[in-house]
Each structure stands twice: as C-alpha cells, then as structure tokens.
Amino acid sequence: MTDTSLPVSKQCAYCQQHKPLSEFRRRTGKRSKGQSRRGACRDCRKILSNTTASGLQGLTGPAVSAAKKTGQTARGSAGPAAQQAAKAVLAGPAVQHDLKTAQPKLHSRPERIKDGKTAAAPGERAKPRPRPGEQRRKPPAAGWPKPEPEDYSALVPSYKGMILMRGHSDKGRRWHQEIDLELAVTLVRERAAVVVNRRTIRRLYSNKDFRKLILTRDNYTCHFCGLYGDTIDHLLPRAKGGHTTPDNCVCACNLCNQTKADKDVEEFMRR
Numbered sequence: 481m482t483d484t485s486l487p488v489s490k491q492c493a494y495c496q497q498h499k500p501l502s503e504f505r506r507r508t509g510k511r512s513k514g515q516s517r518r519g520a521c522r523d524c525r526k527i528l529s530n531t532t533a534s535g536l537q538g539l540t541g542p543a544v545s546a547a548k549k550t551g552q553t554a555r556g557s558a559g560p561a562a563q564q565a566a567k568a569v570l571a572g573p574a575v576q577h578d579l580k581t582a583q584p585k586l587h588s589r590p591e592r593i594k595d596g597k598t599a600a601a602p603g604e605r606a607k608p609r610p611r612p613g614e615q616r617r618k619p620p621a622a623g624w625p626k627p628e629p630e631d632y633s634a635l636v637p638s639y640k641g642m643i644l645m646r647g648h649s650d651k652g653r654r655w656h657q658e659i660d661l662e663l664a665v666t667l668v669r670e671r672a673a674v675v676v677n678r679r680t681i682r683r684l685y686s687n688k689d690f691r692k693l694i695l696t697r698d699n700y701t702c703h704f705c706g707l708y709g710d711t712i713d714h715l716l717p718r719a720k721g722g723h724t725t726p727d728n729c730v731c732a733c734n735l736c737n738q739t740k741a742d743k744d745v746e747e748f749m750r751r
Contacts, residue, residue, distance in 0.1 A: 493519030629674035632665045636678045645673065647683030663723070670725035690724065698731035704740070704748070709733040717742040 489498045504517035505525075520528065627634035637643055643664040646656040664681050667673040673681045685693060694712050702709035713732035716722030719742040732740070740748045 490517055492521040492524060494524040495521065497521070624678060627675050627678065630668065631675055632668040634675060634678055635661060635664055635668075635681070637661045638679060644680045645683060646676075646680065647673075648686055650686045650688045666723055667725060670723065670727040672723070672725035690726075690729075693726065694729050695731050697726075701731060702733040702736055703730035704732060704736040707733050709736070711737045713737045713740060715745050717744070720744075 489500055490504055491498050492504075499521050501517055503521045503523075504519075506512075507516035507518055635643055637660075640658075641660060642658040643661055644656060645659050645664065645667070646654065648654050664673070667683070668675060668681060672685070673683050676682050691712060695710065698709070700708060700710060703713070709731045711732050711734055712729050713736070714722045714724070715728050715730060718724075722728050
C-alpha cells in the first residue's frame with residue numbers, strides 16, 4: 481500500500497522554516513485545493529502587520545532576519561517586553577533604510593532617456609505608445625471650421641459612406657438615422673435640412689410641422705386647379721425619386737392628388 485496522506489507541514493516563504501499547516505492561512509478561489517495555504521506563516525504575518533508584504537520581500541540583510549527572529553521570540557514568550565522588542569526592531573534605522581530603498585525599486589519605473597525625452601515620473605501615468613506602423617492623427621490647431629447651414633458641399637461621409645441625420649417627431653421625441661451622401665445633399669439643397677457639422681445634418685420639420693408649413697405657404701389653394709386644397713402632393717413623385725421637401729411639395733385638392741398619382745406635372749397638366 482502506498483502512503484497517500486496529505487502533507488501536514490509547509491515551508492514559509494519568508495522565514496524558510498517548515499511549520500504545520502495550521503500556521504498558514506487557507507487559500508480561497510476556484511482553483512485552490514483542500515490543503516492549499518498561503519506563503520506567510522503566523523509569525524511573519526505579525527511582523528508584516530505594519531508593513532506591506534511586497535515591501536518586506538524587497539528587504540535584504542540582517543534587518544529582516546532580526547525582525548523575524550524577534551517575531552518568533554515574541555510568539556514563544558507572548559509577553560509585552562517581547563512585543564516591544566519586535567516593534568523596536570521593525571522601527572530601527574536599518575529596517576527603515578531598507579524600506580525606503582526597496583519601495584522605489586518595486587513601485588517606480590526607472591527614468592530612461594530616449595530621443596531627448598525622459599520617462600514618466602513616479603506616480604504619473606505614462607502615455608501609451610502608438611503601435612508599429614500606426615500614426616496618430618493630429619487635429620488642426622484651430623479645429624475644423626464649422627460649415628454654413630446651407631453648405632452641403634462641406635459634408636464628408638463616414639468610412640461606410642453614410643451621413644448621420646437627426647430630427648424630432650411630432651411629440652418632440654428625438655430620433656436619428658444614417659442616410660447616404662446623395663440623399664443628404666438633396667435634403668439640404670431643397671431646404672428640408674441644414675448642415676450641423678461635416679458628418680451630420682438636422683431635419684427641420686416634423687410631419688405635422690411640415691404639413692402645416694406647405695398648406696399655410698400655398699394658402700390652402702390647390703396648385704393644379706386653384707380650388708380649396710388640404711392635401712400635399714409631390715411634384716416629382718416619390719416613385720420616381722422625389723423626396724418630401726418644401727421645394728418638391730405643393731398643396732393639392734383631394735381629386736387632383738388622386739388623379740395625378742405617380743404622373744409627372746407636365747403629363748398631368750396635358751390631360
């Protein structure tokens with residue numbers, strides 16, 4: 481029969497002594513096993529109570545060994561004199577000197593001089609370097625000039641060839657969508673939208689506001705027969721590429737609107 485008993489002792493990572501597992505804290509986590517323990521024993525944890533573990537790992541020389549021996553003696557005697565002796569050793573000039581010299585080595589970055597530029601100072605975040613073959617795009621000093629509201633030639637599409645159009649509904653709710661450059665230019669040219677910036681236009685009217693605008697502009701008079709009209713008709717039908725813009729829409733009566741349908745104006749007037 482082979483002995484499959486689990487280990488009952490562990491070597492401390494600081495004092496390098498084999499001690500029972502009860503002297504070490506249990507590890508937690510998904511991958512930790514039943515007998516997994518942390519590296520510092522109970523005596524070393526008492527010494528590390530006033531200092532960080534990372535700072536004590538960087539110490540070398542007789543200061544650490546004296547501090548650990550004093551901590552072991554304090555555990556054996558458990559008296560106030562031993563505890564004061566341990567604190568005196570930790571507060572001694574040798575340990576303080578080692579802590580001051582060890583901290584920058586662990587937490588700071590050595591200054592490097594390259595191409596006349598120094599590295600970031602301790603405590604400051606260094607700027608990320610550009611990837612190989614990548615050049616940062618610097619904006620102009622004064623920024624991009626803001627285009628005029630009617631200047632559709634200033635529109636520049638995105639890498640997908642689209643322009644962002646935004647507007648508001650009849651209830652005042654904001655919306656936005658992407659349209660192609662040709663449609664954006666048509667809407668601005670026919671006074672249905674204005675240019676906000678190089679990649680964005682804004683629709684001027686909601687559906688209710690646009691209807692009121694056309695009917696009020698034409699004084700509720702049909703564009704074709706001159707009678708009373710309360711509907712809106714497209715001069716260039718939407719089926720042939722027309723859009724709902726102030727330049728392409730007129731007031732029409734219900735009869736003319738249904739009769740014209742998708743015909744051109746010249747074709748409808750020759751009937």
